[in-house]
């Protein structure tokens with residue numbers, strides 16, 4: 001019987017002068033090439049098959065990036081890959097929003113603070129919620145200025161803009177007051193209750209929007225992706241419920 005010995009080589013320079021150099025986080029043997037100083041994993045352990053859809057879904061159950069990586073024993077890279085893929089497969093946001101044929105629909109506006117990159121960099125999530133269908137009609141992420149609010153208004157379908165709307169007393173909302181069907185009210189009136197409740201759900205499901213949380217995105221791209229994933233999933237649930 002012949003025994004086959006496989007000689008390990010450095011993938012960069014082809015040298016056989018390699019030594020063991022500890023393990024990775026997922027217990028794969030790391031080796032070091034003594035000639036070119038490259039550290040590499042030559043033979044990766046086969047990971048058990050995982051439900052890839054569950055990876056993206058777990059972001060909506062308050063798991064952070066590190067949490068998802070630990071639960072499924074996959075690298076950060078694979079987690080991000082799955083998140084990218086899940087967002088690509090989402091239905092089109094515009095076609096998801098129910099057509100407003102009724103002018104007696106009511107819109108509620110509000111903004112919510114989140115972080116990205118560091119605690120000092122605030123990213124405000126602005127949204128318009130339809131009280132009757134409970135869907136998010138439009139949303140944007142940006143600073144708290146009027147410029148960002150204008151971006152939000154441009155995203156709202158025209159039929160919804162004709163509806164009655166409510167918001168808090170933040171100065172940017174004055175822009176809509178000239179239209180005649182917008183009112184700035186306090187929280188005590190209860191006219192923005194639905195969107196306030198929506199923020200509570202969002203904070204319960206997305207770790208990135210939890211107050212004093214450390215699990216916020218380091219990159220703006222992923223902050224946007226996770227928010228989109230949540231909003232689209234929620235809008236879809238609304239279609240099935242109402």
Ligand SMILES: [Zn+2]
Nearest residue numbers: 010013033036
């Ligand atoms: Zn080498």
